Amino acid sequence: MNIKSIFFVKISILLLLFSSCSTVGFHRPSIRNQIDFGESAAMKVCFFHEKDISKKDIHKLVSAWNRELNLYNITLVNPVNAPVYERPGFYNNRIFLYLFNMKLTDPCDRVVYLRGRKFKDLFTEFISILFLLFTGLKFEIHGMVETATHSRGIIKAKYVNLIQLFVTSPKKTLIHEGYHLLGCGHSLTKTKCYDHIRKLKQKMKQTGHEEGFFPILTNDGRYLDSRESVNKTILNLFNER
Numbered sequence: 001m002n003i004k005s006i007f008f009v010k011i012s013i014l015l016l017l018f019s020s021c022s023t024v025g026f027h028r029p030s031i032r033n034q035i036d037f038g039e040s041a042a043m044k045v046c047f048f049h050e051k052d053i054s055k056k057d058i059h060k061l062v063s064a065w066n067r068e069l070n071l072y073n074i075t076l077v078n079p080v081n082a083p084v085y086e087r088p089g090f091y092n093n094r095i096f097l098y099l100f101n102m103k104l105t106d107p108c109d110r111v112v113y114l115r116g117r118k119f120k121d122l123f124t125e126f127i128s129i130l131f132l133l134f135t136g137l138k139f140e141i142h143g144m145v146e147t148a149t150h151s152r153g154i155i156k157a158k159y160v161n162l163i164q165l166f167v168t169s170p171k172k173t174l175i176h177e178g179y180h181l182l183g184c185g186h187s188l189t190k191t192k193c194y195d196h197i198r199k200l201k202q203k204m205k206q207t208g209h210e211e212g213f214f215p216i217l218t219n220d221g222r223y224l225d226s227r228e229s230v231n232k233t234i235l236n237l238f239n240e241r
Contacts, residue, residue, distance in 0.1 A: 023176075023186060023187075023188075024176055024179040024180070024184055024185070024186060024187065024190065024193060025186070025187040025188055025189040025190040025191070025192075025193060026188070026189050026190065027189075027190055028189050028190060028191055028194075031191055031194060032071065032190070032194050035194050035195075035198055036198070037072045037073045037074075037197065037198055037201055038073065038198075038201045038202065039073065040073050040074070040075060041073065041074055041075070041201060041204060041214060042074070042075045042076075042077045042214065043069065043074055043075070043076055043077065043109050043110065043214040044077045044078075044079050044107050044108060044109045044110075044212075044214065045076060045077070045078055045108070045109065045110045045111070045112055045181075046078070046079060046080035046081075046082070046107070046108035046110070046111050046112070047078065047080065047081050047082070047111075047112050047113075047114055048082050048083075048084050048099075048111065048112070048113045048114070049081060049082070049083060049084065049113075049114035049116070049157070050083075050084055050087060050114065050115060050116030050118075051083055051084075051085060051116065052116040052117060052158060053114045053116050053157050053158065055081070057114075057157060057158075057170070058078070058081055058114070060170075060171065061114075061155075061157065061170060061171060061174050062076060062078050064171035064174065064175060065171075065174050065175055065178050068175045068178065069178070072194075072197050072201075073201075074197075074201075074214075077107075079107040079108070080107065080108060084113070087115075087118065092141065092144055092154050095113055095115070095154055096144075096146055096152065096154065098113075099111055099113060099146075099152040099154075100146075100152065100234055100237075100238075103227075103231050104151055104227045104230045104231055105227060106212070106227065107212075108227075109151075109213055109214040109227075110150075110151050110152070110153070110181050110214075111151065111152050111153075112152075112153045112154070112155055112174075112177075112181075113152075113153070113154045113155070114155055114157040115154055115155065115156050115157060115158075116157060116158045117158035141156075142155070142156045142168055142173045143155045143156060143173040143174070143176060143177040144177065145177050145180035145181055147219075148233060148234065148237055149216055149218070149224060149230050149233050149234060150180060150181055150182070150183045150216050150218060151181070151216060151224075151230050153177045153180065153181055155170060155173055155174050155177060156170065156173060157170045157174075158170070179193060182196070182197060182200065183196060183200065183216060183217050183218055183219060184196055184197070185219055196217065199217060200215065200216075200217045203215060203217065203223055203225070206225070208225060209225045209226070210225060210226035210227065210228075213225070213226055213227060216230065
């Protein structure tokens with residue numbers, strides 16, 4: 001098995017672990033309002049979108065996510081909206097492999113792939129609706145973030161039927177996965193996430209930090225203070241056997 005195949009398997013395992021994405025927690029305003037999140041900071045997120053995702057769709061997503069980030073004195077900046085004319089693969093692990101093959105470069109702090117809706121998606125949607133109706137469980141995956149660096153994510157940005165919209169929406173999915181892009185995990189409340197974001201913003205003041213880069217503080221305590229450190233982490237995954 002070659003390095004690319006090994007890495008593909010690893011991605012599949014990581015995505016399997018995240019396929020049952022539940023909640024990043026309920027807000028606790030009384031606790032959040034007591035926390036000093038420091039001065040304003042910008043997080044630059046670059047979108048790669050399929051052709052059926054319009055500028056209006058992206059604007060709505062950015063506006064919704066920005067309102068959430070403003071709670072922590074963070075402003076979302078969207079410097080790049082690059083169209084993808086052919087989906088890298090039907091399954092999300094193929095799309096992640098496509099994202100991992102990109103180096104994180106200025107002006108991007110995070111990269112998000114906005115997945116549209118193609119004819120092949122209809123069958124998956126039909127099965128997921130039946131599964132939801134008969135079991136009450138959500139089969140379809142609406143969004144994911146890789147766990148190695150929290151720098152890359154996928155969002156299903158097109159919904160059509162009412163059952164899907166009742167369960168979630170592109171805006172809610174992006175906000176949810178946006179917390180994972182900040183490094184927050186799943187929890188009943190956002191109390192731990194508040195502290196995580198506070199520590200993350202404090203670390204931005206450290207010397208040696210790449211200017212203009214919104215850093216990453218992973219769940220295992222690794223601080224990625226530059227795009228180079230993010231790229232090296234991804235490269236190490238490719239090189240592991």
